[in-house]
Amino acid sequence: MDYEQIPARRLHGSVGIVQTHYAHFNDPLMLKSGQMLDRFTLAYETYGTLNADRSNAILVCHALSGDAHAAGYHSDDPHEPPGWWDSAIGPGKMFDTSRYFVICSNVIGGCRGSTGPASLAPGGEPYGLRFPVVTVRDMVEAQRRLIDYLGITQLWAVAGGSMGAMQALEWGVAFPDRAANVLFIASTPRSTPLNVALNEVGRQAIYNDPRWNEGAYYHQRVRPTGGLAVARMLGHISYMSDAAFERKFGRRYQFGDEPGYSFDTDFAVESYLKHQGEKFNQRFDANSYLYITKALDYFNIADGYGSLESALSRLHAGVLIVTFSSDWLYPPQASIEMARVLSRLDKRVEHYHVDADHGHDSFLLEVNRMDEIVSGFLDRAHAEANSTAA
């Protein structure tokens, strides 16, 4: 590897060149549905160094379309984009790899190296729809095996945005002693019927694609790219805000100053969405999209505990909650209510409401605000832990 070839800018504050690892687990994973996965693999990456007493690990959980590659680069190709949360992970960044050992794993049900519907079932053929429905709770149970395997008793923090935050919260509730802090960013304690509705439209677009073939398309020459593209286009809409669309596109035409009065792509916003749909097909599996959106739909942290209050009463972790004013996918109100319940339960909780107009995507785009909030929270958590220990 010739590091000299990589522009200095790319490596400043970067974790540099990283590799994805694969952990194989041969003990069955019991799922919330009552079904079972005989064995499974998790793809994961780590950044920074685990300290001697294994107390500096932060697990970062990804959202719907994310993967284990959260930071740095896989090659020295200067055109390769960095990991999906590179703005947050690296030396001096909010998840400071000079202090923390950061872990990110791809979820089960996914298609980026972890076991999912595209993986080979015990008989040797891809699962397709025979893959069991998984929940956020199951994703977290699988991650717990990884953390055991890495020899970590207690994570210093579990952090995520969107579905990543659902996993972080589930960690705190399911395994109260395994995470000292939970960072719950741009998310919801339970999916709303609007969330379910949007996901179901995306799924119907996939079901309607004849190439989907009831999920058994892995041996076909063609895949259900049309359906997945429509689902992704709709996803993108839900991650943005009215204001973000206005700023980015307005009513600009893709070509020239005049409307084409045809069904070709005419507005810049149409071209953008089509491009997003096509790009997504390069890296994502339609069946995984079905499974992961189902996991989102079933997410309700109160599930199995009777109420939100009883679920949250299990938490030992300190909780950071961040909401964004223009996030209409996961409106701030439900998170604010959760912060109130945590206060009432005398839990350590901090809530920040960020006025930002990027919509749900704000958690990835408001880098400076996020840095200030997360770094501050982690510093205060350290100070408190030290004063308790003293």
Next chain:
Amino acid sequence: MDYEQIPARRLHGSVGIVQTHYAHFNDPLMLKSGQMLDRFTLAYETYGTLNADRSNAILVCHALSGDAHAAGYHSDDPHEPPGWWDSAIGPGKMFDTSRYFVICSNVIGGCRGSTGPASLAPGGEPYGLRFPVVTVRDMVEAQRRLIDYLGITQLWAVAGGSMGAMQALEWGVAFPDRAANVLFIASTPRSTPLNVALNEVGRQAIYNDPRWNEGAYYHQRVRPTGGLAVARMLGHISYMSDAAFERKFGRRYQFGDEPGYSFDTDFAVESYLKHQGEKFNQRFDANSYLYITKALDYFNIADGYGSLESALSRLHAGVLIVTFSSDWLYPPQASIEMARVLSRLDKRVEHYHVDADHGHDSFLLEVNRMDEIVSGFLDRAHAEANSTAA
């Protein structure tokens, strides 16, 4: 017709049994795109009686999926639902048919009796995608022919919600002397990039349906019902609000109290949307959906006039603007800005902002508030017209 068979409840305040009429126009219609329609038909209905000096006509314009059947019933079948704005049109209602002669026509490009892509082209085959792209301006130009044909020089009002309001505004701007009042309800002076984005996702779902066959499906046994259903499901989402979804469905399951952990319809909200998609296929043509959403996308009242201000400066009509707090499809802000410009231009304008949580659909559901606002506006317009005349 045996009126005795109809429960009294159905006819109280109802216009009763009505018929759709068809007006054929053999002069070509020049379109905004530069293309031309050789001849066209408009389906329309009327309610109430045109007075001697033809001064009591109100044109009601419909939204995306509407038609000419705005009020009353087509038969004495007690299970038949009434016209789409029956809550607003009838004796004693906000468009009081004991005072006004109410006209509603289906738009060109539609599929409910007016000329559109499913109609036969001059060669004798259905147009399909050979039908020219039409705009809201073109819809209004076609309606103007109908109003001429009915012998009406000046409409007392042109009224509509959503795309109906776009037509009403376009009437006021394009034909300043032909409408004394414009009622602009739950709409926008220009489609936003978010509006275009949502429409494009619906269109892509239709394009992706192999039964769509580039729009040439009229001779097929099967139609692109899958694609149109997805488009309609997404439409329904955009007409509701987060709060309306919560109230109507919450996280209720369709069957029983437990999740099914499968890809069958599990949540009540999924079942509702699928039902809406299927129902829509009974009455709507996929190509018309493409054409009408394109007309929506191209709508910008400033188009051709240089600015919103110059467009609005053409208005002679008094304008009623109604916005709804939870309408995220057409957020109130743009209408409020339009009201400000009208005030600055010294136009007669009234704006009412209704706090209602049904989302965009509020304009159809907030019957009592709408009744008060619209009746009040029309009464004041009459009083002013009389005092000016006196």
